[in-house]
Amino acid sequence: xxxxxxxxxxxxxxxxxxxxxxxxxxxxxxxxxxxxxxxxxxxxxxxxxxxxxxxxxxxxxxxxxxxxxxxxxxxxxxxxx
Amino acid sequence: xxxxxxxxxxxxxxxxxxxxxxxxxxxxxxxxxxxxxxxxxxxxxxxxxxxxxxxxxxxxxxxxxxxxxxxxxxxxxxxxxxxxxxxxxxxxxxxxxxxxxxxxxxxxxxxxxxxxxxxxxxxxxxxxxxxxxxxxxxxxxxxxxxxxxxxxxxxxxxxxxxxxxxxxxxxxxxxxxxxxxxxxxxxxxxxxxxxxxxxxxxxxxxxxxxxxxxxxxxxxxxxxxxxxxxxxxxxxxxxxxxxxxxxxxxxxxxxxxxxxxxxxxxxxxxxxxxxxxxxxxxxxxxxxxxxxxxxxxxxxxxxxxxxxxxxxxxxxxxxxxxxxxxxxxxxxxxxxxxxxxxxxxxxxxxxxxxxxxxxxxxxxxxxxxxxxxxxxxxxxxxxxxxxxxxxxxxxxxxxxxxxxxxxxxxxxxxxxxxxxxxxxxxxxxxxxxxxxxxxxxxxxxxxxxxxxxxxxxxxxxxxxxxxxxxxxxxxxxxxxxxxxxxxxxxxxxxxxxxxxxxxxxxxxxxxxxxxxxxxxxxxxxxxxxxxxxxxxxxxxxxxxxxxxxxxxxxxxxxxxxxxxxxx
Numbered sequence: 001x002x003x004x005x006x007x008x009x010x011x012x013x014x015x016x017x018x019x020x021x022x023x024x025x026x027x028x029x030x031x032x033x034x035x036x037x038x039x040x041x042x043x044x045x046x047x048x049x050x051x052x053x054x055x056x057x058x059x060x061x062x063x064x065x066x067x068x069x070x071x072x073x074x075x076x077x078x079x080x081x
Numbered sequence: 082x083x084x085x086x087x088x089x090x091x092x093x094x095x096x097x098x099x100x101x102x103x104x105x106x107x108x109x110x111x112x113x114x115x116x117x118x119x120x121x122x123x124x125x126x127x128x129x130x131x132x133x134x135x136x137x138x139x140x141x142x143x144x145x146x147x148x149x150x151x152x153x154x155x156x157x158x159x160x161x162x163x164x165x166x167x168x169x170x171x172x173x174x175x176x177x178x179x180x181x182x183x184x185x186x187x188x189x190x191x192x193x194x195x196x197x198x199x200x201x202x203x204x205x206x207x208x209x210x211x212x213x214x215x216x217x218x219x220x221x222x223x224x225x226x227x228x229x230x231x232x233x234x235x236x237x238x239x240x241x242x243x244x245x246x247x248x249x250x251x252x253x254x255x256x257x258x259x260x261x262x263x264x265x266x267x268x269x270x271x272x273x274x275x276x277x278x279x280x281x282x283x284x285x286x287x288x289x290x291x292x293x294x295x296x297x298x299x300x301x302x303x304x305x306x307x308x309x310x311x312x313x314x315x316x317x318x319x320x321x322x323x324x325x326x327x328x329x330x331x332x333x334x335x336x337x338x339x340x341x342x343x344x345x346x347x348x349x350x351x352x353x354x355x356x357x358x359x360x361x362x363x364x365x366x367x368x369x370x371x372x373x374x375x376x377x378x379x380x381x382x383x384x385x386x387x388x389x390x391x392x393x394x395x396x397x398x399x400x401x402x403x404x405x406x407x408x409x410x411x412x413x414x415x416x417x418x419x420x421x422x423x424x425x426x427x428x429x430x431x432x433x434x435x436x437x438x439x440x441x442x443x444x445x446x447x448x449x450x451x452x453x454x455x456x457x458x459x460x461x462x463x464x465x466x467x468x469x470x471x472x473x474x475x476x477x478x479x480x481x482x483x484x485x486x487x488x489x490x491x492x493x494x495x496x497x498x499x500x501x502x503x504x505x506x507x508x509x510x511x512x513x514x515x516x517x518x519x520x521x522x523x524x525x526x527x528x529x530x531x532x533x534x535x536x537x538x539x540x541x542x543x544x545x546x547x548x549x550x551x552x553x554x555x556x557x558x559x560x561x562x563x564x565x566x567x568x569x570x571x572x573x574x575x576x577x578x579x580x581x582x583x584x585x586x587x588x589x590x591x592x593x594x595x596x597x598x599x600x601x602x603x604x605x606x607x608x609x610x611x612x613x614x615x616x617x618x619x620x621x622x623x624x625x626x627x628x629x630x631x632x633x634x635x636x637x638x639x640x641x642x643x644x645x646x647x648x
Contacts, residue, residue: 015596019225021251033138034177034356037202038383039538039604043595050588063358 004052004076009069011047016040026070031063041066048072054079083445085314088455095458097489100310104345111276112302114283115158115191118344119151120274127347134323134351134369135180143180147347150184153263155272157181157188157221160261164242166219168193168275169282173212173220174330175230177201178354181246181263182330185221186340190283190302193275197285197297200331200540201226206550206601209233211287212240215297215496221261223247231255279303285496286333288433289534289543297496298433304337304490305345307437311457312342315429316373317402317444324350325366326375332540333433334406337490338375359387363395370399377407379538381414381426382569389421397422402444404429407539408571409527412451428453430525432513434505436490440482440525453517453525461485463510464519467531470507479518479528483510533627535564537572540605544627547574547608550601554594556584559617563631565610576608577630579616586613 005026013024016036030036036044045061048054054076065075085091106112122132128148135143145153166172172189174196176182182198189196197215199208201223208229212220219242220230230243234257241257248260277283283302287295312318316338324343328334343350351369355361357380366374403418403426410428419425430440430453440462442454456462463472464480473480486506495502505512516528535542544562551560558581565575578594580586591611599607618626632639 018228020228021249022225029138029356031356032358032361034354036356037604038357039607039609040599042609043592043599043607046588046592046595050592063356064360067358 005069005073007051008048008072008076012036012044012069015043015047024069026073027068029067030069031067033067036066038063044072048076052076052080083317083443084319085317085443085445088443088446088458091314091458097306097310097459100306100489104305104309106306108279110278112279112281112305113190113193113274113277114302114305114341114345115154115187115189116274117305118187118341119147119154122147122344122347123151125347130347131349132344132347133180133183134349135354136351136365137179137354145180145184150187150344152268152270153180153184154187154191155269156263156266157185157261158191158272158274159269160244160266161188161194161219162192164219164244164259166192166194166242168277170194170219171197171215171217171285173197173199173215173217173222175199175201175203175208175220175222175226176246177223177225178329178335178352179223179246180352181221183340183352184263185246186330186336187344190277191272191274193277193281195282195285195299196336197287198330198332198336199287200329200603200605202605203229203331203603204599204601205229205232206553207546207603207606209236210294210546211297212237214287214294215285218242219244221246224249227258277302280493282493284336286336286433289541289546290501293501293545295543295546296498296501298333298492299494299496300436300490301493304436305341306489307457308337308342308490309345311438312338312346315427315438315441315443315457316342316375316404318343318346318348318373320347322348322372323370323399324348324373324375325353325369325371326350327353327362327377327380328375328406333436334375337437338406357383359384359391363392363397366397366400367395372399373402373404374400375404375406376426377539378405378410378414379408379570381405381410381418385414385417386569392421400424403427404441406431406438408536409453410451415448415450425450430454430515430527432515434492434511435484435488435513436492437488439484449520449524451526452520453527455523455525457488460488462525464517465508465510465512467516470510470512476521477518477526479516481531482513482515482517482525484513485509486511533563533631535562535572535574537564537567537574537605538570542574542606544574546602547576547598547606550598550606551576551578551594553601554597556580556590557594559625561617561625561627561630562608563627563634565634567609573609574606575610575612575634577612577614577617579614 133145326339427442564572
């Protein structure tokens with residue numbers, strides 16, 4: 001679980017954070033905070049699907065479900081059970 | 082009762098001089114949009130009226146009165162002038178929807194320079210192509226975006242100043258970089274505004290073309306006339322409104338109707354600079370008591386997707402007029418808003434090139450769900466035969482939308498590209514590139530584009546630009562990019578690629594290519610799907626048959642394949 005949190009957080013920092021001085025944590029709003037836009041969300045979803053070998057249906061890939069690393073982990077976990 | 086009143090009466094008595102008189106402008110006078118949007122409103126006794134209610138991330142809020150925006154635009158104008166920026170120099174505004182974007186836009190115009198707003202999500206390559214074409218002298222940006230400028234800086238000797246509006250002194254400024262803080266700068270009370278006239282260049286917006294580089298659509302200060310009038314008639318903006326235009330000023334709606342029109346009318350407008358969520362948006366409307374809302378079909382469809390229950394949590398009773406722009410507004414969205422919000426969205430149709438609203442469902446008129454509405458008074462709009470470019474006078478027959486020039490906000494040229502500009506006019510008509518029909522009552526019904534341009538969430542993406550960027554990826558040998566239908570965004574980008582030997586066509590490579598385009602061009606241009614192919618369909622002369630791939634995505638007939646190379 002902690003490994004997963006770290007992996008997703010690192011991916012978000014490396015791929016989407018534009019200002020290298022900005023810091024984010026597991027609860028930082030990603031979508032409503034403007035860090036990941038709705039188009040880029042597609043690539044984040046694809047990353048999760050590839051890494052965890054899951055399929056997230058579009059209707060569950062909502063801005064709310066992707067709005068923080070912690071929320072993303074809850075979503076991913078639901079497909080791993 | 083709307084300000085617009087009767088369509089027939091407006092047509093009968095129409096003259097653009099109506100707006101000129103309201104703005105106390107006479108042909109030959111000085112006309113400067115920066116002055117009209119701030120100083121003039123203050124002179125009308127509205128200096129203390131809120132002009133901009135801004136809300137950013139983390140609950141940050143700022144309010145600017147008309148006097149504040151007058152002083153701020155003076156201050157930015159003076160800073161630019163002191164740097165040596167001259168009239169008609171291009172100054173790029175490359176920021177999120179922060180107050181400096183709105184105030185800087187007016188400051189640039191006040192010194193007679195040309196404002197070149199660019200969408201802040203653009204990557205380095207998209208930025209470079211547009212700055213190089215315009216030979217931009219200065220760029221105003223934020224710390225978070227400066228790395229994208231630095232990446233392509235060596236290729237841009239013409240770019241003399243990189244102005245950072247939120248420099249925090251944590252790291253040293255680099256070559257050509259300079260800090261500017263609106264909060265720390267001494268407000269400039271008295272400022273000599275450059276005496277621009279009607280045909281002085283004002284704004285340069287870049288738009289995508291099917292082939293070749295993006296084109297710089299150049300507007301002039303006289304555009305104010307039609308932007309001012311159409312905001313009253315099509316958006317029904319009134320003095321006591323709280324107006325919310327959700328468009329980003331990196332695109333034309335965000336400047337024509339997100340800065341120029343509301344400020345020149347002395348309206349209070351609000352801006353939200355946080356990411357989209359249905360909850361955020363409804364909360365914002367409730368909190369700011371928004372009365373007039375100008376948004377886009379993709380956003381409306383996203384709200385529809387969020388459901389009706391969430392709407393009930395908010396008091397949206399302040400809303401009185403809803404409008405939409407950017408892509409065709411489907412009838413379901415109009416019917417939904419009538420049922421759920423109690424008001425229909427009114428579609429407006431126009432383009433970066435036209436500068437102001439051309440066709441709309443006017444307030445007070447019958448809204449035909451799914452229709453773009455009727456032509457703005459003073460315009461001659463028609464449907465042209467796609468081969469002869471002669472008007473079609475047969476109701477419901479599809480052709481190209483054409484307009485008789487001129488109207489005040491019409492583009493004056495494509496920057497550095499007179500040939501492309503002239504190609505937009507045939508038989509005396511401006512050819513929009515959009516297909517439509519007209520019904521017996523004069524309502525236009527959108528039928529599609531006449532080219533391969535992809536309209537995704539109301540933003541135009543050039544397949545050529547994405548294909549070129551794909552070829553810069555180390556694994557891609559060939560590429561073809563088409564629009565793919567999408568329930569929310571209307572269209573999204575889809576890429577077909579062949580890979581070079583030694584690279585494996587798998588899911589990780591797909592993600593790698595997607596991210597490459599997202600960072601090189603923009604998230605909008607990122608293919609939402611990549612399909613690997615052993616080879617792309619080509620004509621015998623070697624041209625990739627993009628048309629065939631597009632038809633396949635849309636479930637359409639692939640047409641004539643006699644020129645297909647089957648080898």
